[in-house]
Amino acid sequence: MRRTGAMATGALLLAFGLTACGGDDGTAVTAAAPTCSVDSAASGPLTTEDGALFTPPVAAPDDWVDPPQEDFDWDGDGAADSLGFDQAAGTIVVTWADGSLTVTGVRSDFTGEPGQPVEPGGDPFLEQPTESGPPTEDATEEGLAAPVPAAVADVTGDGLLDLLVVDDGIASVVVGAGADSASVSVAQSAIGTEVEGWRNPPVVPADPSGTTFDQPPVPYDQATIVPRWDVTGDDVADWVIESNLPRALGPVTAYAGKPCA
Numbered sequence: 001m002r003r004t005g006a007m008a009t010g011a012l013l014l015a016f017g018l019t020a021c022g023g024d025d026g027t028a029v030t031a032a033a034p035t036c037s038v039d040s041a042a043s044g045p046l047t048t049e050d051g052a053l054f055t056p057p058v059a060a061p062d063d064w065v066d067p068p069q070e071d072f073d074w075d076g077d078g079a080a081d082s083l084g085f086d087q088a089a090g091t092i093v094v095t096w097a098d099g100s101l102t103v104t105g106v107r108s109d110f111t112g113e114p115g116q117p118v119e120p121g122g123d124p125f126l127e128q129p130t131e132s133g134p135p136t137e138d139a140t141e142e143g144l145a146a147p148v149p150a151a152v153a154d155v156t157g158d159g160l161l162d163l164l165v166v167d168d169g170i171a172s173v174v175v176g177a178g179a180d181s182a183s184v185s186v187a188q189s190a191i192g193t194e195v196e197g198w199r200n201p202p203v204v205p206a207d208p209s210g211t212t213f214d215q216p217p218v219p220y221d222q223a224t225i226v227p228r229w230d231v232t233g234d235d236v237a238d239w240v241i242e243s244n245l246p247r248a249l250g251p252v253t254a255y256a257g258k259p260c261a
Helices: 137-141
Strands: 081-087 091-096 099-104 150-152 163-165 168-176 183-189 195-202 224-227 239-243 250-255
Touching: 091 163, 099 150, 099 168, 137 250, 150 239, 163 224
Parallel strands: 099 183
Antiparallel strands: 081 091, 091 099, 150 163, 163 168, 168 195, 224 239, 239 250
């Protein structure tokens, strides 16, 4: 498979040539110096040598545990922290005891089935991500959860949680700083420049059937981020984006994590 956007072509074992990003000049955000540096090159969607989307394995390793999306510990103080979604404001917020990380300008389709409530004027058909957190596990298992355009997981291999966000097909990673976390508000479009991290633009994959009709870029907007184990063989966890709503059914796109420089 190969990484798009300046990532190297390779087989399942992928190697990174990482360099440290330059820091923020302090004019746009206030943040502690990152404990992990990565370059800003895209790490997905992963594709094969012929340009088709790479299909990640479905079966998890025996020792794999899904990273919790509620009551996780972002800053390493032993207390439960939270991931919230403000659909009206278009923001994703990680909140810990004495601070927060806010990503603004997230226009992804949170609602999943807008205009199709159970009853006219009633609640949406699908359970929504809210300021209190993502949809419940029961709703997810029953296929009644709306798209969730953010997740927390360690995708840099340093043992600290990072924030993954998808907006308009662009998948971004904000590198977490653990105990060094400081309050930051950053536009999704500024990830990788104003805060440590990187962005992955959508791609138009090669058509596996060989026909000539135009292929839409992936991932689709109605998408859910799902943390995964290491599928690329570099000892760093990866992640996928799924578009599985009936009206927006799309392929799974896979993204590689990046070890800290």
